[in-house]
Amino acid sequence: MKTYNVAILGATGAVGQEMIKLLLERQFPIHELHLLASAKSAGKIIEIQGKKYTVEETTDDSFNNIDIVLGAAENNVAKRFIPKAVEAGAIVIDNSSAYRLDPNIPLIIPEVNPEAVKTHKGIIANPNCATIIALVALAPLHQYAKAMRMIVSTYQAVSGAGINGIKELDQQIDDIKNKKDVEIKTFQHQIAYNLIPQIGDFNEEGYSSEEIKMQNEGRKIMNHPDLCVNCTCVRVPIYRSHSESIFVEFEKEITVEKAKELLKNAKGVQLVDDPKHNRYPMPLDTTNQDDVYVGRIRKDMSNHPNALSFWCCGDQVRKGAATNAVQIAELVIQSL
Numbered sequence: 001m002k003t004y005n006v007a008i009l010g011a012t013g014a015v016g017q018e019m020i021k022l023l024l025e026r027q028f029p030i031h032e033l034h035l036l037a038s039a040k041s042a043g044k045i046i047e048i049q050g051k052k053y054t055v056e057e058t059t060d061d062s063f064n065n066i067d068i069v070l071g072a073a074e075n076n077v078a079k080r081f082i083p084k085a086v087e088a089g090a091i092v093i094d095n096s097s098a099y100r101l102d103p104n105i106p107l108i109i110p111e112v113n114p115e116a117v118k119t120h121k122g123i124i125a126n127p128n129c130a131t132i133i134a135l136v137a138l139a140p141l142h143q144y145a146k147a148m149r150m151i152v153s154t155y156q157a158v159s160g161a162g163i164n165g166i167k168e169l170d171q172q173i174d175d176i177k178n179k180k181d182v183e184i185k186t187f188q189h190q191i192a193y194n195l196i197p198q199i200g201d202f203n204e205e206g207y208s209s210e211e212i213k214m215q216n217e218g219r220k221i222m223n224h225p226d227l228c229v230n231c232t233c234v235r236v237p238i239y240r241s242h243s244e245s246i247f248v249e250f251e252k253e254i255t256v257e258k259a260k261e262l263l264k265n266a267k268g269v270q271l272v273d274d275p276k277h278n279r280y281p282m283p284l285d286t287t288n289q290d291d292v293y294v295g296r297i298r299k300d301m302s303n304h305p306n307a308l309s310f311w312c313c314g315d316q317v318r319k320g321a322a323t324n325a326v327q328i329a330e331l332v333i334q335s336l
Contacts, residue, residue, distance in 0.1 A: 152247075
């Protein structure tokens with residue numbers, strides 16, 4: 001079997017660490033693995049399956065002889081180094097938002113548009129976590145009945161803000177327990193025992209940057225420029241896994257029974273829909289899982305003839321970021 005030299009850009013962050021875990025878990029054919037990060041992290045030793053790796057400072061020369069780069073760095077780092085990686089001959093799968101809406105760069109969810117991998121010119125973008133979770137659930141229904149309009153509410157875990165989000169929730173819970181003043185650094189307000197209806201900055205119309213992503217990215221991924229999405233994104237005091245309430249109007253009729261049949265047989269989906277026995281998707285169940293769980297499928301009670309509502313959950317660190325990127329890398333090597 002052919003093996004590949006792989007580099008992870010941003011290897012010490014939450015997504016970078018998960019990428020390392022998944023490459024090994026999925027037995028990706030690695031010849032050499034290079035862990036790249038900032039000068040601050042350079043020299044750090046990470047032990048993986050008994051083998052020690054030294055974190056390297058990212059420089060313009062870090063990508064010589066690298067075949068595949070998995071990007072888990074922030075936008076400014078991605079824009080700084082990804083062009084250098086492509087110049088050096090690497091194929092980059094980037095998890096930042098830097099290239100997602102570039103018309104010349106494919107934006108891929110392997111369960112939805114795997115064929116787009118053939119169009120890359122050195123860079124492939126990984127979609128936003130909430131977009132991935134929603135579209136994995138929606139795709140089989142869209143293929144059958146064509147989604148036209150979505151109303152989405154997301155309930156997003158603190159780990160979506162990285163390691164600092166988890167630390168802040170832990171610290172605030174501890175401070176409240178010990179009757180100390182709560183310190184706020186990562187989020188706009190106290191997140192412990194609270195909900196914050198803001199993820200990203202607001203535009204002039206009052207929508208946050210996270211809320212705009214689902215429509216823009218969904219249109220590109222599904223090659224559906226007429227898709228309309230109204231989204232409200234909420235940060236919740238959950239450690240891991242995002243949840244989403246989704247209402248969809250379709251072009252043609254789709255029954256609840258047909259939707260369940262389609263989802264039961266869909267790749268990357270687990271149908272968990274047994275309300276009589278209190279079975280439905282929950283963040284705890286999807287944590288450390290790669291599938292998106294879907295349930296609570298209902299006809300629209302306001303009597304739109306072609307509309308359904310459903311609830312889904314997915315681990316945003318895995319399927320919403322690291323797993324999706326590694327799956328794209330698997331598509332890449334299959335196409336070489």
